[in-house]
Amino acid sequence: MKIEIWSDYVCPFCYIGKRKFEIGLEQFEHKEEVEVVFRSFQLDPYAKKNTGMDIHQVLSSKHGVPYEKAKALNDHMVQQAKAVGLDYQMDKMIPTNSYDAHRLSYYAKEKGKMKEFIERIMKAHFTDSLDIGDHATLVQLASEIGLDVNEALDVLVNDKYNENIAADKAEGSNIGIQGVPFFVVNDKYAISGAQPSQVFLETLQNVWQEDYAKAKAEEHKLEPSLDDYCSDGTCKF
Template sequence: MKIEVWSDYVCPFCYIGKRHLEEALEKFPQRDKVEIEFKSFELDPSAPVNTENSIQEILAKKYGTSLEQAQNMTDRMSQQALTVGLDFRFDTNIPTNTFDAHRLTKYAKTKGKEADLTEILLHAHFTLSKHIGDKGTLSELAKHAGLDEKEALAVLNGEDFSQEVRMDEDEARQIGVQGVPFFVINRKYAISGAQPSDVFLNSIQKVWEEENQTSPLQPLGTEGMACDENGCEVPNSKE
């Protein structure tokens, strides 16, 4: 089973949704048969790498609200994060552009470190208040994921993996992704948003059962005479 996850590193619900999915998979008996692939999605491709504005100021401008209302929004997000064991620190959060972070993740994927780096980047942004748009910071985080720091920095200083990021974003538009997180299970079912873990578990179990059932047909009556690979056996006649 394959689950594709479109998300962004500055999306709080993407981190919460990731935890909900992980909680569901912990209860799924066939967890070892599930492959997770992270797909790139930028909430704001035009966002500057460096800004003097706080996340509250950015949200207030985006939604046309007061700073106090924006603060209330981030407080509510922090409370939701706590329910899954995450510590969001919006007061020291550093807004930035995530394109390079996504490129770095594509590089990490070639080294088998995609999942590790994804978790590290989310934690770095929301809990550690790291500047994940800064190339130096990103290369240091790559090292924590078990990647070569110099090689990661070389990737970041060039244009490598830009096309792979754009392909993910193009694919998101083609299948109708309008917000993240967005989860696609076996290209058959889609889950939009940070749904409760039970929703993920029920969906995963449903797909597993549908794709692993031996036959979609329900038997009627008892088994009659038939032939198989071993031949045709004639049952003994009843006296």
């Protein structure tokens, strides 16, 4: 079973949704047979780096709401994160552009470390208050999960993996994704948003029943059994 997760590293619901999915997956009987694939989706490709603004100011400016309202919304987000064991530090968060982090994630994928990189990059942004738009910071985070420092820097400096981001953007547009997190199961079932972990678990169970349990039952019918040889009082050769 394949699960594709479309997300942005600066999206607070994406980290929460990722954790809720992981909680649901952990309870899934066939979790070892699930392949998780992360896809990139920038909510704001034009977001600036080094704005000098806090996340409350950014939200206030972007959506035209008072600063106090923006802070209250972010404080509520902190509580939602806490419910799934995440420690959001919204007051200290550094707003930035996530494009380079997405590019580096594809280098991590090439090295078999995408899962580790995405967890580290989200924690860095939401909990550790690090600037994930800064190249030096990204290289340091890559090194922490065992990636080569020089190779990671080469990716960032020479604009590698742009084509991966473009391909994700095109496919996301074809699917009709307008917000993240967005989960696609076996290319035909979709879950939008940071749904409860039970929703993820039930979806996995239903898809398994539809796509795999029936197939295994049919496969079992093809296997020889005593009934094939001995039935109706006779045994066949």
